[in-house]
Every structure is written in C-alpha cells, then in structure tokens.
Amino acid sequence: MRFKYQARTPEGEQRSGIVEAVNQDSAVEILQKNALVVVGIQEEKTPFWQIRLKFFDRVKMRDVVIFSRQLSTLFEAKVPVVEALKTLVSESFNVTLKNAVSEVLDDISGGSNLSQAMTRHPEVFSSFYINMVKAGEESGKLHEVFNYLADYLERSYAITSKAKNAMIYPVFVFFAFIGVMVVMLVVVVPRLTSIFEESGQAVPLYTRIVMGLSSFLQHWGIYFLVLLSICAVIFWRFFQTERGKEFLDEFKIRIPLFGGLFKKLYLARIADNLGTLIASGVPILRGLQISSDVVGNRVYRHIILDAAESVKAGNTISYSLQKYKEIPPLISQMIKIGEESGRLEFILQALARFYQRDVDNALENLVGLIEPALIIFLGVGVGGLVAAILVPLYNISSVL
Secondary structure, eight states: OEEEEEEEOTTOOEEEEEEEOSSHHHHHHHHHHTTOEEEEEEEOOOOHHHHHHHHHTOOOHHHHHHHHHHHHHHHHTTOOHHHHHHHHHHHOOOHHHHHHHHHHHHHHHTTOOHHHHHTTOTTTSOHHHHHHHHHHHHHTOHHHHHHHHHHHHHHHHHHHHHHHHHHHHHHHHHHHHHHHHHHIIIIIHHHHHHHHHHHTOOOOHHHHHHHHHHHHHHHHHHHHHHHHHHHHHHHHHHHHSHHHHHHHHHHHHHSTTTHHHHHHHHHHHHHHHHHHHHHTTOOHHHHHHHHHHHSSOHHHHHHHHHHHHHHHTTOOHHHHHTTOTTSOHHHHHHHHHHHHHTOHHHHHHHHHHHHHHHHHHHHHHHHHHHHHHHHHHHHHHHHHHHHHHHHHHHHHHHHO
16 A cells, blocks of 8 residues: 655654555554654555556465465575575566565665565555564564465465355356347347237247347347446445445345355454464464454454454453354354463464365355256256247247
8 A cells, every 4th residue: 555644854854755555554654664753644546547457467375375485495494584585586477576575675685674675565465464474573483484374375375266266167157148048039039029920829928028028128228238337336336435345244244145154264264364373473462453454354353353452451352252143152162262271373273274174165065056056047047938939939830
C-alpha cells in the first residue's frame, strides 16, 4: 500500500512524499525511523487501470514458497543475508518477485534489516510473513522461521488449490451448458417455431414455454444481457465497500452446504497461523493481531480481535473464544488444554492438521455430490428441450 504523508524534520523543515508499507501503522513507523515527525498521512488510491496491471503481475504463492525454502537453506548454510539474496535474485524467474527481492537487497545494503525492507513490498510479502521474519531476527533463528514459512505456505497453497481445482470442472460444464442452451433457443428453436405455426397443430404446454423463452431471448435478450451487466457492476461495487465485504463474509459461513466448508477452512487457517507464530517466538497478543489480518474473513477477524482485547485484560485465549458460536467447543477446549500444559503451539498445529484433513474430506464429498447432481441437471435440461422440439414434430409427421 502507498501512503501520502506530510512531515517535518527535527529542525522544523517541512517534508512530503509517498511511502510504501503494509498498513498505516507500518508507514508511520518507517517515517519515524527516518527521524520524521508525521503531521498527516493517508492512503493513496490506486487508479483502476493500475490495479488491472498489478493483477497480471502478481506473485504466485508457489513462487514465495520456493523463495522461502531456498532462503532457509542458504541461512542454514551460514550464507550472509546479502549474499543469499544476491543468489536468489539471479535465480528467480518471476519478474515481480525478482524486482522486489532486488529492492529488498538494496534496502539492506543501505542499512535496513530484512523485515523492514520487506514491508515496502506488501504485494509479495504479507503482514504475517513480515512479522514472522521480524520474530526470526529478534530470536536469531531466521533459517528456522523461513522453514516454518515455507511449510505454512505449502499447506495453504495445497488446500487453496484443492478447493479451486475441485470447482473448475463443475463451473466449466455449467457455463458450457448455459451457452449451448442459449444458442439452441436463439438459433434452432425459432426455425422450428415457424413450422409449428404453419402446421396449425396444437403444441404441448412445455413446448409453448420453450417457444416463449426463445421469443423473449430473440427480442429482449440484448436488453436482458445489459441489465445483467448493470446488476453485476452494482453488486461488484457494493462488494468493494466495507459493508458489502462484511455481508459477503457473513454469507460465506451461513450458506447451506458450503458454509461448513468455509468455517473449517478459516478455523484451520487461524490455528495454523497462530500455532506457527507462537512456535516462532511471536508474543500471543501480537500473534492474535496478525492472525486476524490474514484469516481472510471479517467475521472471524472481529472475533480474534475481540479475543485479543480480552487476553490483554487478563483472560485466557480459551475463555475469550468460548462465547462465540462461530468457534466450535472443540477449539476452545483444546486451546485450554494447551494453555494448561504449556504446549499451546503443539495443540494449535494439531488442530490445524485436524481441520485441514476435515476440509480435504469435505471437498472430496462435495465434488462427489456435485458431479451426479450436475449430470441429473444437464440430463433434465437437455431432455426437456429435446422433448419440447421432437414431440410436436412427431405429431405433425403423424398427421401428414
């Protein structure tokens, strides 16, 4: 993210410009470390066409996983940070990642530490990633932290890819079916309609319905498409607002059939994030705050932030979470055991594995249900259309 700022030096000289950071707090921290007193700061809005260009230049999670694994190996071999980054810059195939690592290298050569340099590239390194690196710098265990990061990102990449791949085939078949039906109704059915009208024979109700739908698409189809496009733009704009995002996140975990899957996905992410952060030496409060940023759902984000406030007031994590219906009793009970035994990170990682397996099984079952349901839906649709055309034709041929 880019922020416009107005600041002054200790001597009172006015300064203004743009700083890149993960969030506004990080931007203020960067400016303060440069001995500037921040007077005003606000996020710079990115033009729409630039957002589209950045979409095509984004770094895939798989590339970040490989980068993290290679960096961990180099650190374990006692290679200095600067030399390790130089090696990875020369080997990186992703242009965006290569440029980001090159700029990180320049910043480190100029005196910044690794986590500070990474904050300037939020499109590559998430808040979770940067805080993990910061914890590794403070504990002197950078190679272990990058191993944790690579393992975590691999798990996240695997579960996300599995969910996406599971839906590609059904979505493709559904839209292909809709396309074929529209072509039939717009091109084929009108020619047959003229035959039915010339014959003067009565046609069944379902045939009249198909003929009416065909006539509607012929005369009003373009207007209907424009209306759909306008509605799509309105909904898209609404879901870009904070209220729209809140509504969508709430809908995701409430929707029948898919809601349980989304809940398990977010719970696995929370447990995995928090367990990895605590194992890396990040304080619990900070770990909760970071987990809230990367969970990917505003409902669970608010829950975790409320829990962080409760923990700050002196309560345990398990007590702070047990009052929310979105948090299953299993989570709070297992966390309580981890707190009492002093093995919280182990319990959280075990919970993450449990929910990841649950998500895998749910996805397999869902795909197993979707495919036969899709076949039945296609069979009924195609069979209905064919029957609506062939039955009247057969009646006409019988009369003749």
